[in-house]
Amino acid sequence: MAEIIDIRHIAKIYEMGDEDVHALEDVTLTIKQNEYIAVMGPSGSGKSTLMNMLGCLDTPTSGTYLFKGENVSEMSDDDLAEIRNREIGFVFQTFNLLPRATSLHNVELPLVYSGIRSKERIARAEEALRQVGLSDRMDHKPNELSGGQRQRVAIARALVTHPSIILADEPTGNLDTKTGQDIMALFMDLWHAGNTVILVTHEEEVAQHANRIVRLRDGRIESDTVNEFTNSVP
Amino acid sequence: MKITEIGESVRIALSALRINLLRSVLTTSGVVVGVVLVVVMGWTIKGLDSVWERTIGIIGRDMLYIDKWNWSGGHNWKKLESRKDITLKQALLLAERMESADLTVPLARKWGGTVNYGSKQVLCGVQGTTHEYGTTPAGAASEGRWFNSIEDARAADVVVIGYGIARTLFPDGGSIGKILKVHGFPFRIIGVVEKRGFLFMDFIDNQVFIPLSSFQKAYGFFDRSFSVAIKAGSEQLLNIVRDEAVGHMREIRNVPPGREDDFSVNEMEAFDQQVSTIRTVIWIVGIGLTVLAFIVGSIGIMNIMFVSVTERTREIGIRKAIGARKRSILLQFLVESSTLCVIGALIAMPISQVIVAAARSILIGPLEQDWVSVVSPFIQIDLLLIAVGVSIVVGLLAGLIPARRASALDPVDALRFE
Numbered sequence A: 001m002a003e004i005i006d007i008r009h010i011a012k013i014y015e016m017g018d019e020d021v022h023a024l025e026d027v028t029l030t031i032k033q034n035e036y037i038a039v040m041g042p043s044g045s046g047k048s049t050l051m052n053m054l055g056c057l058d059t060p061t062s063g064t065y066l067f068k069g070e071n072v073s074e075m076s077d078d079d080l081a082e083i084r085n086r087e088i089g090f091v092f093q094t095f096n097l098l099p100r101a102t103s104l105h106n107v108e109l110p111l112v113y114s115g116i117r118s119k120e121r122i123a124r125a126e127e128a129l130r131q132v133g134l135s136d137r138m139d140h141k142p143n144e145l146s147g148g149q150r151q152r153v154a155i156a157r158a159l160v161t162h163p164s165i166i167l168a169d170e171p172t173g174n175l176d177t178k179t180g181q182d183i184m185a186l187f188m189d190l191w192h193a194g195n196t197v198i199l200v201t202h203e204e205e206v207a208q209h210a211n212r213i214v215r216l217r218d219g220r221i222e223s224d225t226v227n228e229f230t231n232s233v234p
Numbered sequence B: 001m002k003i004t005e006i007g008e009s010v011r012i013a014l015s016a017l018r019i020n021l022l023r024s025v026l027t028t029s030g031v032v033v034g035v036v037l038v039v040v041m042g043w044t045i046k047g048l049d050s051v052w053e054r055t056i057g058i059i060g061r062d063m064l065y066i067d068k069w070n071w072s073g074g075h076n077w078k079k080l081e082s083r084k085d086i087t088l089k090q091a092l093l094l095a096e097r098m099e100s101a102d103l104t105v106p107l108a109r110k111w112g113g114t115v116n117y118g119s120k121q122v123l124c125g126v127q128g129t130t131h132e133y134g135t136t137p138a139g140a141a142s143e144g145r146w147f148n149s150i151e152d153a154r155a156a157d158v159v160v161i162g163y164g165i166a167r168t169l170f171p172d173g174g175s176i177g178k179i180l181k182v183h184g185f186p187f188r189i190i191g192v193v194e195k196r197g198f199l200f201m202d203f204i205d206n207q208v209f210i211p212l213s214s215f216q217k218a219y220g221f222f223d224r225s226f227s228v229a230i231k232a233g234s235e236q237l238l239n240i241v242r243d244e245a246v247g248h249m250r251e252i253r254n255v256p257p258g259r260e261d262d263f264s265v266n267e268m269e270a271f272d273q274q275v276s277t278i279r280t281v282i283w284i285v286g287i288g289l290t291v292l293a294f295i296v297g298s299i300g301i302m303n304i305m306f307v308s309v310t311e312r313t314r315e316i317g318i319r320k321a322i323g324a325r326k327r328s329i330l331l332q333f334l335v336e337s338s339t340l341c342v343i344g345a346l347i348a349m350p351i352s353q354v355i356v357a358a359a360r361s362i363l364i365g366p367l368e369q370d371w372v373s374v375v376s377p378f379i380q381i382d383l384l385l386i387a388v389g390v391s392i393v394v395g396l397l398a399g400l401i402p403a404r405r406a407s408a409l410d411p412v413d414a415l416r417f418e
């Protein structure tokens, strides 16, 4: 399988007054196509920092990051924006939908920034919403949707550009158990459909669905194991 | 810049403005005032010009007035005062000698003469002149007639009154045949002159005209300077006629060669200058106020855009996370601030139209009934378009700093913003 992400000796240091916070230290990781990785670790261990880095939202303080062979650490803000737009689908714990836009428009939005014409945008956004089972909620605004439905809209938005990788930072963190399970099932479906998924979770049970588990502690990779059970599933 | 982003920017701008409708409308008030000022100012100047055109059209640009005094300001009053009076003899002599002009009419003026009708009294200019003056456009009667050569010669007690006097003394009309007392002497009204003055020219309408010979009876000829009205016949002839008049006048008044004239030649240009001074003053005041309004307006807009950027920090983070580039965010906020300004300009449009219509019917209508039709009841669309253009520029300038701040936000920080 082709390598999508290759990070080497990545560090991220935040300066907080006199003190430096080492959010990530010497992290080396490669991610191949159609992997399903669960990132785990205690609070403050650097999971979100790593996800932001992988999603090109943030740049490392040191180390190299190759995305499909291209050196991301040397890219301009606009190049990074373009990678985020084309290659990465982000799903956040807090959904991060535009509150005043309908589901359809929220899902359309990444395509607006890709320069795709309205007609095609709408067709693709409708398709993505169908994929997450929300064909009947296209004209609803976020505050007219349940938490689970909002997260589905966010997932549809992540899918609509056909990204190389889907990054989800605690996507079930704000949902009840049952709804969380539905969302996890959706990620499983996406993985089975050939997508590459990286997902942060606190729940061991959720992580067991993934084919690989990366554990962080104090900004370092504590373990990186292949999950025997799920590996055979796809 | 991707074309799809422009549509999105306009959409966002409109929805943002709709949500904060009241705030947005209030924010645009500076721009509204600015645009209203520009448009009303433009209308005022245009109205002034059309009225002036009409005034000058009636009097004629081919009129010259030889006078002891200079009509346009800026002259040494003392020096003019020291000039010898133009005597009736000199005026008559000039009239006799002039060849190139259509008409040469001697005039005598009494500023602030008293005129009574019944118990009403007005102070106004009393002009003694000849029957020929009645043949110039300046003497065209709207009612009745001018005095004739016989009345002239006989020093008849007849008077032709100006439009303004007629309105003051005879608000209901019916002035012809009434007896008016000029300087205490009874005169019969035989005509009313058409309205010709406007604004600072309205003294023209506040005059009465009597035959020169009658003027002598009433006021005497001593210690009085006469003037001579000359109608060149056409504007092209003005130079020739002026040269001839000046030549005769110097000879008549024995001005040695090399010395400057001891009289003035007044032309309509003197008034043109006054009109253009008024126009310039309106422009300066108007533009000054407009600039002030736009500055105040743009500060308001800049402020509200900063508020908008802060309020929507998270939204900016979301947009950046899904691939909006700096330029996209910049565009979004610039479109928003200039949309605000365009809305201001659109609000200003009906307001200025209402002001213009009201000014026309409330202020000018009663004052200048007969002439109100000269002044357009509508604002100028071309000026409005310019004002809209300026508003867009103001919006872009006012939005620039907030928009740059928005576009420079770090996506991770923006997403974390509460």
Ligand SMILES: Nc1ncnc2c1ncn2[C@@H]1O[C@H](COP(=O)(O)OP(=O)(O)OP(=O)(O)O)[C@@H](O)[C@H]1O
Pocket (backbone or CB within 6 Å): A014, A015, A016, A021, A022, A023, A041, A042, A043, A044, A045, A046, A047, A048, A049, A050
């Ligand atoms: N912008 C920042 N400035 C300073 N320190 C930061 C910043 N962002 C993160 N950190 C620090 O970096 C460390 C890692 O944070 P991170 O958000 O990656 O943790 P996490 O593993 O996602 O935790 P959680 O499970 O609570 O979400 C923490 O100690 C945090 O305080």
Ligand SMILES: [Mg+2]
Pocket (backbone or CB within 6 Å): A047, A048, A049, A169
């Ligand atoms: Mg986190």
